[in-house]
Amino acid sequence: GNSVTQMEGPVTLSEEAFLTINCTYTATGYPSLFWYVQYPGEGLQLLLKATKADDKGSNKGFEATYRKETTSFHLEKGSVQVSDSAVYFCALSRTDKLIFGTGTRLQVFP
Amino acid sequence: DVKVTQSSRYLVKRTGEKVFLECVQDMDHENMFWYRQDPGLGLRLIYFSYDVKMKEKGDIPEGYSVSREKKERFSLILESASTNQTSMYLCASSLLTSGQLYEQYFGPGTRLTVT
Numbered sequence: 278g279n280s281v282t283q284m285e286g287p288v289t290l291s292e293e294a295f296l297t298i299n300c301t302y303t304a305t306g307y308p309s310l311f312w313y314v315q316y317p318g319e320g321l322q323l324l325l326k327a328t329k330a331d332d333k334g335s336n337k338g339f340e341a342t343y344r345k346e347t348t349s350f351h352l353e354k355g356s357v358q359v360s361d362s363a364v365y366f367c368a369l370s371r372t373d374k375l376i377f378g379t380g381t382r383l384q385v386f387p
Numbered sequence: 388d389v390k391v392t393q394s395s396r397y398l399v400k401r402t403g404e405k406v407f408l409e410c411v412q413d414m415d416h417e418n419m420f421w422y423r424q425d426p427g428l429g430l431r432l433i434y435f436s437y438d439v440k441m442k443e444k445g446d447i448p449e450g451y452s453v454s455r456e457k458k459e460r461f462s463l464i465l466e467s468a469s470t471n472q473t474s475m476y477l478c479a480s481s482l483l484t485s486g487q488l489y490e491q492y493f494g495p496g497t498r499l500t501v502t
Contacts, residue, residue, distance in 0.1 A: 313493075315482075318495070319491030319496075320391070320477055320479075320495045320496050321477065321479075321491075322492075322493065323490045366429065366430065373418070375432075379429035379430045
């Protein structure tokens with residue numbers, strides 16, 4: 278079946294550190310892949326997406342590359358800020374719905 | 388900007404009560420979704436709807452029902468609330484597309500506590 282696996286959190290970093298949050302997926306066909314972010318007290322919002330193999334999604338300094346050979350879509354940022362503290366969800370599309378990972382909490386300290 | 392609003396941010400209900408959670412979107416989206424969010428489990432789809440008066444079961448529909456009488460409004464109903472339905476409930480909407488689904492827009496969530 279279709280599923281998404283994310284690294285468990287929390288991920289705790291100092292400001293300006295490099296961030297990687299791992300995401301791997303299992304899917305039939307060629308899904309689109311997404312990263313959503315949930316800031317404290319808010320709903321989810323789309324951070325970036327990629328619709329085919331080797332596509333790179335990017336937004337607000339975050340990047341993720343759709344790797345078909347390793348079935349991965351890892352989220353990276355070169356220099357995190359305190360304001361990046363949030364929960365990050367990896368997701369894949371299944372025709373007309375999304376399947377989400379369990380989420381990874383990121384805590385950034387000054 | 389797309390806006391998805393939910394009727395309450397926090398709700399406390401007693402076991403056995405009938406609970407209504409309301410969601411409204413202002414972008415004329417065809418698709419609407421209800422999820423629950425629990426620690427360690429991520430988001431799980433309860434029900435979704437492609438159009439007015441249409442509904443489809445998601446992955447965990449037991450104990451829930453939905454209503455979509457108008458395109459912009461999608462209601463989640465707990466017929467007889469139980470303590471295991473204590474959770475964060477998130478509503479989302481999206482455009483209807485053929486093939487791959489694109490962005491879903493989420494409301495702020497309703498944190499429901501059933502005592």
